[in-house]
Amino acid sequence: MRIGIVSPVVTQVPGGHAEWERSAGIEELARIARTADTLGFHHLTCSEHVAVPADVAVQRGGTYWDPLAALGHLSAVTERIRLATQVLVLGYHHPLEIAKRYGTLDRISGGRLVLGLGVGSLEEEFALLDAPFEGRGARADDALGALRASLSRREPAYHGAFYDFEGFVVEPHAVQDRVPLWIGGRTPRSLRRAVTYGQGWVPFGLPVDRLAEMLGGRELPEDFDVVLSAGRVDPSGAPEAAVRAVRRVREAGATVVSVGIDARSAAHYCEQLEALWALTGETG
Structure with missing residues (x-):
């Protein structure tokens, strides 16, 4: 069992974050990341939204740090913990853009990237970015195939229904032979997509x-991760x-558990991480 943390500060959803996070910055986040790294937690996360409509932000929140910038900084202050996008929206990017930008992150972090990827559901944001919303599932499947063919390769080649490329150099590229792709979703189709790609x-x-x-009863591939949330916990x-x-989530089938942490400050958050580690006795 491996335990990762849903990073505070970088995503602030109404009712899902503490008051101290509003004024916290990269220093507080880096302190938390270093503590999690030293203890042996498996991963930390950063989600993606480019621009959330004001009326939607009332429910979903409007604060979403850019994952590449945030995780790039955190990679420089940590050594072991994995850096997980949870999630990038596939339709907002060309697969080679992801391969280049996040392949560079994998290189500078020493192979610690986990690419969490999703189809996306915020139609207004798709429209803002001039990204097709209709048929996004099929396009996402093709993007996943293109990514799998491109990550970790200097000269990727892929010929699909939506993406077709060959004869280009992508350098730097990911140093992991096989960057883990974690597929987000809440439907049986998303699980099938995850197993396939x-x-x-x-x-x-x-x-x-x-x-x-x-x-x-579902037979999953060897080394396939099921990443389930245990919600917010107060280990002290x-x-x-x-x-x-x-x-509870481990018994439901989790191989990796993600947790949110109740805390009053960044210092208290670090104390809570130490308490959780002592309680679970897990190794990352």
Whole structure:
């Protein structure tokens, strides 16, 4: 079992973040990342939205740090922890753009990139970026095929329904032989997509019982990760509940657990990470 953290500060959804995060910056985030890295947590995350409509931000939030900039900085202050986009929206990017930009991150971090990828659902943002919304699932599947053929290769080649390229040099490129692709979603189709194109599935917004039902009896590929959220935990104030939350998603089929941390400040967040590590006894 590996445990990663849903990074504070970088994403601020109403009701899902603490007040101290509003004024926190890269120094606080770097302190938390260093603590998680030293303890042995598996990964930290950063999500992606370019521009959220003001009325939508009331529910989804409007603060989303750019993952490449944020994770690039955090890679420089950590040594082991993996850097996970959770998630990039495939339709916003050409596959070779992702291969180049995030391949560079993989290079400078010493091979610690995890690419979390999703189809996307915010139609207004697609329109703003002049990205096709209709048929985005089929386009995302083709993008995943193109990415799998391109990451870790100096001269990638791919010939698909939406993406077709050959004869170009992408340098630098990822140093991992096979960058992990974690596919986000909440439907059986997203799980099938993850099994077909990726090395992991990152569902969201589903109750644990439903997750267990979707995973139950399904034969998954070897070394395929199921990344489930244990929600927000308070390992110092409610240690037994924190352990139960982690155990519950593990029993539902998780191979990697993501947690949010209740904290009053960056310093308290680091103390909470130490308490969680002591409770779970996990190694990253």
